Amino acid sequence: xxxxxxxxxxxKSNDVSNDLQIxxxxxxxxxxxxxxxxRTFLSxxxxxxxxxxxxxxxxxxxxxxxxxxxxxxxxxxKAKFSVHSYFDSWNRILLDxxxxxxMSFVLFWTFAYDIVHIF
Amino acid sequence: xxxDLVLDTAIxxxxxxxxSVVMVLIGILRYFVSKLMRSSQVPDPKIxxxxxxxxxxxxxxxxxxFIAPKSFRARRVYFCNEENGLLHMPKGxxxxxxxxxxxxxxxxxxxxxxxxxMIIPQTLTFAWVNFFFSGFVAAKIPFxxxxxxxxxxxxxxxxxxxxxxxxxxxxxxxLNLFGLRGLFSLILGEENATDDTQRMMQMSGFxxxxxxxxxxEKDSLDIIQHEWALPKFEQRAETVLKDLVR
Numbered sequence: 001x002x003x004x005x006x007x008x009x010x011x012k013s014n015d016v017s018n019d020l021q022i023x024x025x026x027x028x029x030x031x032x033x034x035x036x037x038x039r040t041f042l043s044x045x046x047x048x049x050x051x052x053x054x055x056x057x058x059x060x061x062x063x064x065x066x067x068x069x070x071x072x073x074x075x076x077x078k079a080k081f082s083v084h085s086y087f088d089s090w091n092r093i094l095l096d097x098x099x100x101x102x103m104s105f106v107l108f109w110t111f112a113y114d115i116v117h118i119f
Numbered sequence: 120x121x122x123d124l125v126l127d128t129a130i131x132x133x134x135x136x137x138x139s140v141v142m143v144l145i146g147i148l149r150y151f152v153s154k155l156m157r158s159s160q161v162p163d164p165k166i167x168x169x170x171x172x173x174x175x176x177x178x179x180x181x182x183x184x185f186i187a188p189k190s191f192r193a194r195r196v197y198f199c200n201e202e203n204g205l206l207h208m209p210k211g212x213x214x215x216x217x218x219x220x221x222x223x224x225x226x227x228x229x230x231x232x233x234x235x236x237m238i239i240p241q242t243l244t245f246a247w248v249n250f251f252f253s254g255f256v257a258a259k260i261p262f263x264x265x266x267x268x269x270x271x272x273x274x275x276x277x278x279x280x281x282x283x284x285x286x287x288x289x290x291x292x293x294l295n296l297f298g299l300r301g302l303f304s305l306i307l308g309e310e311n312a313t314d315d316t317q318r319m320m321q322m323s324g325f326x327x328x329x330x331x332x333x334x335x336e337k338d339s340l341d342i343i344q345h346e347w348a349l350p351k352f353e354q355r356a357e358t359v360l361k362d363l364v365r
Contacts, residue, residue, distance in 0.1 A: 040301040050261075057262045100301070106260075107298025110291075111139070113261045115131060 031086055035075060035096055042071050043101025044108050051112025064105050068098055134257050134288055138248065142295045145240050146303050153236050169333065172198075176336045184348040191345050199337050245292065252288035259284050260294075 046067035050060050072094050079086045176198055183191055253274075263284055264272070272290040 037305060040305055044301065044305075055261065060261055103294075103297040104299075104301035107294050110258060110260050110294060111135065114135065114258045 028088065032096070036100070038075065039068065039071055039098075039101050040104060042067055043105040047105040047108030048112045050105075050109045051114075052116050054113065054117055055109075056113075060109055064102065067105075068101070134252055135291065138252070138288065138291060139295055139299075142244065142292075142299055143302070145244060146299060147307065149236055149240055150303075150307050153233065156232060156236070173333065173336055176340055180336075180340060180343060183343055184346055186347075187349075188345050188347055195340055195343075199340055241296070245289075248288055248292045255287070256285045257288035257291050258286055260286055260290075 043064070046064060050063050055063055179191075179194055179198070186194075260272075261284075272286040274287055274289060
């Protein structure tokens with residue numbers, strides 16, 4: 001289904017120097033897309049898990065933020081912790097798309113919770 | 120708190136799942152229809168030319184520090200020269216281009232088509248949901264909401280003692296509407312017609328581009344201070360190699 005690959009595509013910075021950072025726009029964009037897909041996919045999966053496990057109320061949202069934090073950590077590990085050679089700022093990899101997956105999470109959480117617990 | 124209502128399995132089989140499946144299918148259908156209906160736009164050569172000039176100017180800005188000062192200045196004059204520089208556009212002409220883009224029939228038709236193709240399926244599906252699936256509890260949302268949401272979420276259900284978590288199928292429809300956007304972006308490749316606003320910006324931005332961004336590019340080119348990086352490269356290479364050797 002989803003072409004879910006965690007690989008962060010290609011270095012972009014100028015290798016020679018430490019100060020001049022020039023970013024290849026195409027690669028930067030493709031990296032952004034990878035982050036977006038990963039977060040979306042994981043929020044869907046996280047929603048199903050939360051529903052099956054029967055989280056209700058606040059616990060579910062805490063679980064969502066936990067999943068997002070785990071995503072950030074895994075992405076950083078994949079980028080070998082040298083964030084600056086793949087993205088232009090810390091905020092991109094940590095915060096981008098944080099709330100974008102929330103609606104999908106809630107949808108699949110409701111779905112799984114209902115199927116498993118109510119019906 | 121609230122007693123747990125036991126809901127009929129038939130509701131799950133015949134309401135939740137079909138509704139979600141129908142919305143996914145409609146989304147896929149809309150994606151393909153919009154792809155087919157996109158009229159083949161013959162790109163206006165003038166617009167394309169201006170776009171390319173802007174790209175060139177941007178590359179010049181990005182690589183400014185890697186070329187000799189004289190050549191950078193020569194290129195900058197080529198772009199920003201008052202009389203015949205590429206980026207300089209006389210005021211009157213700028214206004215014209217913008218107005219022309221606005222009333223360009225092709226682009227207007229396209230935007231209208233996109234708007235319609237988004238609104239009509241939503242309206243139809245909503246009407247269908249209201250007609251068939253109203254008047255009963257459809258699902259239970261796992262988190263509690265305040266009483267004020269009751270009228271919004273439970274509109275078919277006329278009992279006021281039922282917990283607000285038990286919602287009608289209308290709210291299941293809205294939940295699907297927002298939640299399936301993420302799913303669509305996964306299965307349909309890049310951003311598709313459901314998240315239309317970005318694409319509309321991009322498409323209409325193409326028409327307004329010439330007048331504003333030419334001026335913007337010219338200004339930013341004018342601002343740049345040229346600092347030639349090459350002489351310092353030797354020192355940088357030296358430090359890098361020293362670190363390597365150590």
